[in-house]
Amino acid sequence: MADRTVEQALEAADTQLGASLERLLSFVRIPSISTDSRHRGDCRRAAEWLAGELASLGLDSAVRDTPGHPMVVAHDPAGVAGPRVLFYGHYDVQPVDPLELWDHPPFEPRIVDAGDDKHITGRGASDDKGALLTFIEACRAWKSVHGHLPASISFLFEGEEESGSPSLVPFLEANRDELSRDVVFVCDTDMWDDQTPAITTLLRGHLFEEVTLEAADRDLHSGMFGNAVRNAVELLCDILGELRGPDGAIAIPGFYDGVQPLAPEIAALWKSIPFDEAGFLARVGASVPAGEAGRSVMEQLWARPSFDICGISGGYEGEGFKAVLPAKASAKVSFRLVPGQDPDRLRTLFRQFVTERLPADCRASFSSFGASRATAIAPDGPFIGPALETLTEEWGRQAALAGTGGSIPIVGHFKRILGMDSVMVGFARFDNRVHSPNEKYDLSSFHHGIRSWVRVLGRLDEMARSQAERRSSPTEAR
The missing domain is CATH 3.30.70.360 (Alpha-Beta Plaits)
Structure with a gap:
């Protein structure tokens, strides 16, 4: 059960959801297609929009030029003691073709009723604008109640993820001391299924x-x-x-x-959490598994x-x-x-x-x-367990350790250049049509995503208080 500190921030997140949603719609309206030189100005506009939102939280934020599209970097000037966290996301989006397959213009986002949920539609709604805003809005909710962030949190947003990130490695190398932290949170991954959250530990x-x-x-x-x-x-x-x-x-x-064959403990975990293979294929109009004979769809997507x-x-x-x-x-x-x-x-x-x-x-x-190269994150890292617990609390279902078929090279760069492990938490669903016409992000994913990060911030607050108590104890003093 979350303590009152977290509950207050959760209540603020619920109250502010309408304003959070309006910010997402404004963000999606910016056609920040990084692969198209005609949208170079739009990419800068998206970077400046993000820098402005971070500045509104009282952070020292800046748009930093690169040979390509700019980076956005922000730090909390308060310098709160405790875990040092970097949050990463990308503001650029994929091209929209074929345009004729969209139900409406891709940069005129809409809220669409979908039975018991609603969809936020538009290019970038899921990948990665909606995802990165879940963390920013969680920080907004926390700070609106408590006046400060619970830990030393910095932000790094790039504008070339969808075009190979050519400026990223030089930027990390040039700013190694500034950006190195205890852990990096990445919100560019998927749920296990529509109702089950997941932390991704395997990246192809x-x-x-x-x-x-x-x-x-x-x-x-x-x-x-x-x-x-x-x-x-x-x-x-x-x-x-x-x-x-x-x-x-x-x-x-x-x-x-x-x-290497799939580790037995990971194989057992995947078997313990239901995965509807037939339903997964049916969502995209398929019914017969492809790939290597005798292997499950899940294994082929994540481990082969x-x-x-x-x-x-x-x-x-x-x-x-x-x-x-x-x-x-x-x-x-x-x-x-x-x-x-x-x-x-x-x-x-x-x-x-x-x-x-x-x-x-x-x-x-x-x-x-x-x-x-592929990346494997140790599932017993110090931030993985607390994040799993908070996701389970928010969604009411046991959070999973998952893999993903996609590639996020930045995770390897963070480890190699900055020495940081990543915690990859995402709220996208498999039917979000990322990189395809009619991309969408479920309103429930956006809302629960914000609340999930609020709970993570609560754990960071606990870690900070625990560290402060150890430093002030007589034993530590001696």
Whole structure:
């Protein structure tokens, strides 16, 4: 049962929910698409909006320039004793295409009734504007009641997460002393299911590649040259088709070297919390599991590496028909990696796999679009247990230790550069359509997310008081 200190802040969060929601809608209206140079000014506007909100909490906040989009950094000038916390999020969003599939303009957010809940719709509502605001609004509620934050809390928000974070590592290295803390909270992950909160401790890494094949010196008439000259699109499809074996496993020799089986205690935990595999697939219009035969959907999403073709192009792609034999074809492919796999090594193996299958008169070129190693967070860390307890208290269901199929390279950078472990708490649901048209964030996720962080702040307050008592005790004095 939360003490009165926490209860007062929870009551404030409930009272202020309407204003919190209005702030989220204002934030989502800013089209901060980091991959599109036409929105460079919008990205700065989003950064300035965030800096202003943090300043309204009495924090020393600043928009810090980088070679790309700016960072937002804020610190509490009060310097409260206790745990030192950094909170991370990103204000940039994905592109909105295909625009015609949106029910309404993506940067004109709406509140939509959805049975027993409501949805906040718009690009970035879930990833990551709604998520990061849950923590800011929790701090607002706490400070409105108690006049100060319960611990030494700093903020770091970037504007390039959706475009590979090219400015992030140099920024962390240049500001190592300023940003190093005891722990970093990251709110860019998912719930276990619609009603069960989770802390993510397993993150897959990634390797994004584009391969381009060239055959003839120009596109040719399919009737006059078909069968006689290699078709680049057909060749590309043949090679990509060989990347999976009949059992669904990835067929690149050496690809699974270093991959370890799922730890028994994690496997037991996942089995103890219900997961509706059929329902998970049905939500996206699927019914037959893909990937490696004999492995559950959950294991394949969180604990096994994967390969996907994200886009393929070549030949005539316009309206109608053109009898053409394509001379050039390309594909963008994604590998998701697990602990024990080296993305640089796998890049070499993939490129070797492709080039070994080329006819003598064909050529291949490659481009890389980022890579990161997988990350595993120790589940017995000092901040994990208290966070699990607070989530369980708020949601009324046992919080889970989960994995995620996505990649959050920043978590590895925090550990390598700043020496900090991360606590990844998110309130997104699997049907939030992140990166897709009609992205949404459930109002219950936003509300309970704010309240969850209020409870976490309460635990930080307890830690701070405990540290103060130890320092003032005679034993400590001696």
